[in-house]
Amino acid sequence: MTTPNEGGCSAIDLSFIIPCLDESLGLKSVLEDCHTGGQLSGLRYEIIVADNGSTDGSQLIAQQLQARVIPVALRGYGAALRAGIQASMGAFIMMGDGDGTYCFREAPRFLQKLQQGDDLVIGNRFQGSIAKGAMPFLHRYLGNPVLSGLGRMFFGIRIGDFHCGLRAFRKEAIEQLGLSCPGMEFASEMVIKASLKQLRIAEVPTSLRPDHPHRRPHLRTWRDGWRHLRFMLSFSPKYAFLALAITLLTVSLGAVISYATDLKPFTGPNTLMIASFAFMTALVLTSDYITTRILFEQLYVYRGSSRLGRFFKWLGTYAGTNRLFQLSGLLVLASAGVLLPFATNGAISISSKPSNLLIFTSSSLAMLGLFCYLTGAKLSTFMAISASKNS
Structure with missing residues (x-):
């Protein structure tokens, strides 16, 4: 009927x-x-x-x-x-x-x-x-x-x-x-x-x-x-965050190479400022991508790169974030270590191209350390909230 x-x-x-x-x-x-x-x-x-x-x-x-x-x-x-x-x-x-x-x-x-x-x-x-x-x-x-x-x-x-x-x-x-x-x-x-x-x-x-x-x-x-x-x-962190992060990393790398090889017109120290800004922004976007992807994997079946998944597993993002904090400390120490020998003998000059590249390298390591720390902190907070909801 x-x-x-x-x-x-x-x-x-x-x-x-x-x-x-x-x-x-x-x-x-x-x-x-x-x-x-x-x-x-x-x-x-x-x-x-x-x-x-x-x-x-x-x-x-x-x-x-x-x-x-x-x-x-x-x-x-x-x-x-x-x-x-x-x-x-x-x-x-x-x-x-x-x-x-x-x-x-x-x-x-x-x-x-x-x-x-x-x-x-x-x-x-x-x-x-x-x-x-x-x-x-x-x-x-x-x-x-x-x-x-x-x-x-x-x-x-x-x-x-x-x-x-x-x-x-x-x-x-x-x-x-x-x-x-x-x-x-x-x-x-x-x-x-x-x-x-x-x-x-x-x-x-x-x-x-x-x-x-x-x-x-x-x-x-x-x-x-x-x-x-x-x-x-x-709902697509791969395209919302990662695609732009890769683009900015490419810009940063290109700017550094241009400065180091005297490729005109990108030969002045401002080129390294552009490279630093692009690198820092790319790290922020990558951090957001990692934390968003982990969140999606908790809620849905995420169709992302299996290689990235293995890399995240190595970082400990699924079961804890101690490795990220450890990497953060090592990178900050490495950043200081790059400059320390030159700083003690006064060999660093802001008008010197090798010195500027050295400063850029040191600051990049420091930014990587901050990236690891912030990513680990966000994931720790997320895991703590998840654990309290499931208890």
């Missing part, structure tokens, strides 16, 4: 969740498609409209079409969907916008993937069809391709349409991800955390239709694009 939820019936297999903020122009057709998709799926289903404070009568339309309205005080696409997921009763959930751009009649294709063992199924509009005027030029040829490409590069996710809003998933699998983003970046958060938790992700071709010509769009191209990118970087 394929009927919508009636009278709070608990035997629900499928929940449709529609985030809603003043969607009266397209909501009727969306809910009708949900009923059709639910009936075609052969499952008992319910429809939940997670309302974000509509003032255009969207709630009444939803009730008239047998949908359950969940009021959500916290504004935002992600906030509405999280509330809908929490209130849902189905083992399977299908989500999509309330503006009529997605077709919920395609539900059986998504559900077939879930029934075959996938945890998250995402629509791919580029493999399906995009009606004329359904996607703005910037979104179609810049925003979506760039962000989807970065998602594949950062996280190794084989998804062609990273931000398609028509999705189906197992409720039990998604609930373990701890989704928290209130805004549009919720779409990225779901995919990224599902990948880090090694859930099975699949995609199916889907269609995209134009929304109502008089509807006011909720998506803000540059603001929401930046929020997606910011979230991606926050």
